[in-house]
Amino acid sequence: MLFDRVRPSLHLAAAKPVLASLLLFFQVTPHPEASPQHFRYERTIRLPTSVTPLVGETCAVLDASVFTHASPSLKDLRIYARNTEAGRPEIPYAITLSEPLQQDTDDARILNLGTRSGHIVFDLAMPSRPYTAVALDLDAHDFIATAEVSGSQQLSAPQPTSLGSFTLFDLASQHLSHSTSLPLSESSFPYLHIDLSLAPAPGTSGTAASLNRPEIVKSASVPPSREAQTLYTTLQQTSAVIQRGRESVATFQVPARVPIERIAFTLAPGYKGSFSRAVRLEARVIPGKNPDPTVDSAPEDDTPPSAETSTGTILSVHKLEAGREIAQEDLAIPTAIGANMQHFAELQVAIDNGDDTPLPIASVQLQMRQRRICFDATVATNQPLQLFYGDSTLEAPIYDYAKLFKPSATPLIATLAPEASNPTYTPRTDTRPFTERHPELLWIVLLAVVCILALTAFRSAKKLPR
Known part of the structure; x- marks a missing residue:
């Protein structure tokens, strides 16, 4: 073929611009060093004053502001001691995420099953x-039952310890x-x-004998203890619930990168009604909207x-049925609104009332699993600490x-002061190569x-002999 007849030296000379271009465009840019003056936001860490001296693990709960103004995955968080010699x-530091201490539900073995x-x-x-x-796990329907529970160190103990009566x-x-759970x-x-x-x-046709x-006793299981359950942090809450047709609707404006992992409801004090209502959650991304100009918007080609x-x-x-009081509430919904992770979104929480009277909702809360930032308090003795973020x-x-971090069951508790703009903030000089700042030149x-x-x-x- 024609191009196969071109001399190799000419090919090599022509390839030199290509190699030079590749070297130009694939320069390695060193990662910038963290420095307090390049963070947009700061928070004073209020250390516990009731413990002296401060020794060991100390933790502070992170709130929504940190997620909104920090880089994704909180990679730009830094803790500094204030000016010292x-x-x-x-x-x-290390960041913890609240989760149950016992991940699995255990089985309880049933013994001596019979009647008396x-x-x-x-x-x-x-x-x-x-x-x-x-x-x-009871294979029965339409019933009300009383369970007398006692505990002992051995089977058939003569004097077991009463743990209560449950409906x-x-x-x-x-x-x-x-409800077939015994809350002990x-x-x-x-x-x-x-x-x-x-x-x-x-109102049912069953009999006690049946x-x-x-x-009917199929199995028994033991969930994680209440002390081991997940802890949540409230990010936003509202009492502004409007009626829209058959729905009660609460609306939230959720900043980018804030994880919403549970929706919780609070009823008006004293309300003791019985109900079961479906709830619909809808997160709608608002393209191009960014309420905080200091936070980088999502890339244009990253279409949410x-x-x-x-x-x-x-x-x-x-309810009071057959002389027994029945009480049960479950007013929280686990969720994972992915649209809120990287984009500004409007979240609507709608309760379907059907033909029933709307519920007296006192508030609706957006919650996330509790995150803590933990550090060794020993290094903080007589050194006020500050949390910085906002350097993408x-x-x-x-x-x-x-x-090497292993969370303590009883860490010292610190708190974060309200978020403030860093008074010494200085924008970074763009040290990227010219080609990175102008990628269109590649084409x-x-x-x-x-x-x-x-x-x-x-x-x-053309110069080759014919």
Whole structure:
């Protein structure tokens, strides 16, 4: 072919501009060093004053402002001591995320299942850890039950410790919920004894004899204790709930990068109604809108989804049935609104009331799992500390402290002062290579190189002997 006849030396000479262009455009830019004057925001860390001297792990809860104004993944957070003789030393830290201490639900083994005086009786062999609840799997519907619970160190103990009397229920025919969980005070008895008496719910056709059969007890499980449950931080809340048709709607303006992981509702004080309502969550991204000019907007080619929806249910049961008080509430919905992670969004929380009276909602809260920033308080003795963020050029720090960090069950608690603009803020000088600041030149150079190669090949072909 024609181009195969071009001399290699001409090809090499023509390739030199290409190599030079590649070297030009792939220069390695060193990561900038963190410095207090290049952060837009600062927060004073208020250390505990009731403990002297400060020794060991100290943690402060992070709020929504940090997520809104810091870089994604909080990679630009830095802690500095205020001016000292040694300057402003950087304090290593680690960030924790609240999660249950026991990740798994344990099974409780059912022993000695039978009946006594028309009641179902059985023992449970409990896991070897503290617990605050036992969930029973009962194969029965439309009932109200009383469970007498006692604990002991051994089976068939002559004098077990009473743990209380609890009401279980299933009100499926009334389109309400059911509860077969025993809410205990924190206990650690190896064995529990259960005396369970079921009665048909009012208005149903069942009988006590048909319900009080040992075979309805299928299994028992032990969830993580309440003390081990996830902690949440309220990011925003509103009492402005409007009626729109059959829905009660609360609207939030959610800044970019704020993780929304639970929606919680508070009812008006004294309200004891029974209900089960569907809830719809819709996060709608507002393209190009950024309420904070100091926060970088999402890249134009990173087109977010126009809307994201999820659903859940809230319920409350407060009834007096067959002389027994039934009380249960679940007024929180877990969620993960991905649209809020990197883009400004409007979030609507809509409760479907159907034909029922709207609920007296006192407030709606957006919550996230609690995040804490933790550091060694020993280094902070007599050194006021400040948290800085708002420098998008920084990479995440690498600390040995974070690599070796193991959260304490009882850390010292610090707090963050309100966010303030850094009075010494100085914008960074753009030290990127000219080609990084003007990436469009890449296409111009490549086009020029292609033209040069084509012209060189054409001229070389004309000089070849025929």
